Amino acid sequence: MLRIPDDFWDWLSLEWFSYSTLRSFDWVYPLVLYALPLVPLIFLMRWLLSLNTKNKLDLALFDGKLRWQWSSLLRFVPRIIYLLFMLLILVALARPQRVNEQIEQLAEGIDIVLVMDVSGSMELSDIAPSRLAAAKEVAQDFVKGRVQDRIGMVVFAGDAYSLAPLTTDYQLLRENINSISFKMIPNDGTAIGSALAVAINRMRDSEAKSKVIILISDGENTAGSLDPELAAQLAYAYGIKLYTIGIGKDGQVAYDVDDAGNTLYVETQMDESNLRKIAEIGQGQFFRADSKSTLQEIFRNINRMEKTEVSEKRFRDARDYYQVYLKWALLLLLTWMLLKNTFITNVLED
Template sequence: MLALWMVIVALARPQKTNERVEQYTEGIDIMLVMDISESMDLQDFQPNRLEAAKETAVEFINGRFGDRIGMVIFSGEAYSLAPLTTDYKLLTDLIKDISFNMMDAKGTAIGSAISSGTNRMREAESKSKVMILLSDGENNAGNVDPIFAAELAAAFDIKIYTIAVGKDGMVPYGVDFFGRPQMIESYLDETTLREIAKIGSGQFYRASDDNALERIFEEIDTLEKAEIIESRYKETMDYYRVYLFWGMLFFFAWLAFKSTFFNNFLLD
């Protein structure tokens, strides 16, 4: 009887199917261009503008898939911190280590920063190239005009999003002897950043606090998503051979013991 049941199960052909999903995308090239001048130490963001920008940039990077992302930092000069890469762990580690003492040159060289980012991206063959420029000041250093740099980037089909960080007017910076917040004046050249975004066929954003900055990066993340293509594979494994083997084994065992003393003993 057991042999018969094994054969019946084998004829039912039991199977196990595993579905595997592979995702891939052509990806986008994104260059983050971040201001690290002294004014980024102002505290209208918590704990300051730079740390808030770094944290938001890391969250943005970790939310991407298949894109190459690079990093340029600048103050009175520009420095390419990381080339376009898909090694997000390396990139986020580099961003977390960004500090004000990484550059000696003072000021805000927006034109030089855009030029440095363009130089990193100009030979890229991706269908979409995006630059995200984040600054809280006006161009007062470097030897490249920001508008000319934006036109050069546009010639290489690089789309530019600009983010103005901070507020105009009096903003907190440190505390006095009695622990009260000290206020200093902050000035931001919004006009130039708007013009850069217009030339670069992107958008201008104004971030006045941590939440606004986070929302801006979320919006850019949505606007610059590459289509993710899924490929599904099914792996099927048959198990009927196991049941057929044991069914045949029990059947032959039954035949072997059918006319033996052991079988007659059981019948008696």
Template sequence: MLTLAMVIIALARPQRSNEKVEQSTEGIDIMLVMDISESMDLQDFEPNRLEAAKSTAIDFINGRFGDRIGMVIFAGEAFSLAPLTTDYELLTDLIDDISFDMMDAKGTAIGSAVATATNRMRESDSKSKVMVLLSDGDNNAGNVDPTFAAELAEAMDIKIYTIAVGKDGMVPYGTDFFGRPQMVESYLNETTLRDLARIGKGQFFRASDDKALENIFEQIDQMEKAEILESRYKETQDFYRPYLFLGVIFFFIWLGLKSTFVNNFLLD
């Protein structure tokens, strides 16, 4: 009976399958372009526009996977803070250290910033290239026309998202002698940023507070996802051999005991 049982199990060919799934991503190249001009110190965001933008940008970076991300900052001139990299820890440290005294030139050179970011992405061979520009002002400095810079970016298949940061009207800025909040007038001209997004085949956003800014970065995060490539491997192992081997052993044991007193005893 044991012999027959082992043979039946062996004929059933018991197996164990081990399926492996390997995932890889075809990342996106993203260049963050951030305004650090004096008006970014206005406090209609907590604690001000620049710090809110930095915090949200860091959260955005930490939510990405497999993308190369770089950073350009600008005021009256533009400066490449970080090339495209996957070293997110280094990048977030650099962003955390951004301050208003990093540039002496006054004003808002949006055209120069777009041109600098485009130049940083010039040699990228990624299938998807994205620029996210954040500013609270109109182009009033630099020697590069924003429209020309955007057309150059579009020619290199760089999609441009623009975010206008701030409220129109009276907004808080510092305190007076008695510690009371001071109010200054803020006016944001959206025209340039809207034109950049239109030329760059991206999208324009308006952020009036911290929450709106977070929501905008979340939207961009959802729209610009890396392509996940999945490969499946299936390994199968047969386990019929031990049962067949045991069946053969039991068979020979039965043959050896067939003519002995043990077999006669069992028959009796």
């Protein structure tokens, strides 16, 4: 037995002609819709041109005044139906459809650990407002630019601590970066080797296609029990790439004001050799940042070198609805053909 689908009669709903429904469509041939106003215009021009060309029949009428009958308007019904038929044909030709497009992003992320020096010398203001504040701001921008990468955070002075595990919760990571401050580690100094060891420990079980440590410091190793070069060799053994950034200017740098209001200066001189050696062993690169703009450019370079490739898959499902308006058009055409054979049609005007 032939079974009629449940939605077989759905096309008869007047909801198909509502403004919201028509607005919801994507039109394959939208230019066809511009022809819609031409249809009633053609009918109007045809009526104007036919005013003086109508066939007339002389009739003998009785004396008296003729009364207007509403039924005389019925002769316009076939024309209106035919006009609607033509409008619906144009709507169907414009091919309304609804498109459901889904985008699936595929990315094989990189594991990155930011290792930041928070020792007392990072409070110097040769990079305004301070070395640490500039490093934090640039680190925030770096986090914003990553996609699908797990990022962790290690801070160090005389000791090293993991501030944030490897995570894709960038909001949590930004909050952790904001929380970094001077003297958050009581033991002052620069334990670069220990900081690298903590970062490596976070990444040693990682299965990411690329593992990166970015170390930001303004001095040489002065604390901790692990030699930085040995830590770099350990990173190399685990397939971790090391980028080192030496931050700060050489020479006299203002650091405080005495009771008399005089500015106090301290002589700074960075020993780059240690940081360069670490980067070389770790198959990475050393950078020197003596200004905030330089630091920003360094992070942009690292961002380009360690870019996660993101591929997109698009699933496009398009469903046509021109059949609905075509069915309505055929229904109106059949109605028009039936009316042409009834008393409603004015035979004098055909």
